[in-house]
Each structure stands twice: as structure tokens, then as C-alpha cells.
Amino acid sequence: xxxHEIIDIPIxxxxxxLGQLLKLASLVEDGVEAADxxxxxxxxxxxxxxxxxGRQLHHGDTVTVNGETxxxxxxx
Numbered sequence: 001x002x003x004h005e006i007i008d009i010p011i012x013x014x015x016x017x018l019g020q021l022l023k024l025a026s027l028v029e030d031g032v033e034a035a036d037x038x039x040x041x042x043x044x045x046x047x048x049x050x051x052x053x054g055r056q057l058h059h060g061d062t063v064t065v066n067g068e069t070x071x072x073x074x075x076x
Contacts (some may be wrong), residue, residue, distance in 0.1 A: 008073045018055040021063055025070045036066060
């Protein structure tokens with residue numbers, strides 16, 4: 001799995017919080033793991049480290065954890 005492809009993650013609403021996205025995208029097992037990774041500075045949002053679990057993400061935002069990158073997509 002050395003490919004750096006971006007996986008699109010569709011959401012129903014216009015926004016999702018960072019901790020929720022990590023769980024939805026199966027990048028973490030649970031909220032505790034999400035919080036730990038975020039606090040440790042291991043999560044990048046749009047290429048920059050973000051330590052806010054409640055960070056609001058919108059269509060087009062990307063999140064990278066452990067070499068995996070996902071992109072938010074919405075229906076609208």
C-alpha cells in the first residue's frame with residue numbers, strides 16, 4: 001500500500017468534525033484513538049497539522065493520518 005491515492009469520503013451534511021471523520025473513514029477504531037492522534041499532532045488537515053478534534057471539515061478538505069489521505073465530498 002505505497003500508493004498515495006486520495007479516497008473520497010461522502011458525508012450527508014455540509015460539515016463533519018475531524019474526530020467524526022476519522023471514525024467514519026475507518027482511520028481510527030474509536031473516539032479515544034482519534035483524540036490521541038489529533039493531540040499528538042499526527043493528523044493533517046489540508047496538508048497542515050491540526051490539533052482541534054472539533055475542527056469543522058467541508059467539501060474538498062483533505063485529512064491525512066498514517067500516510068492515508070481522505071477527501072470530504074458532499075452531494076451538493
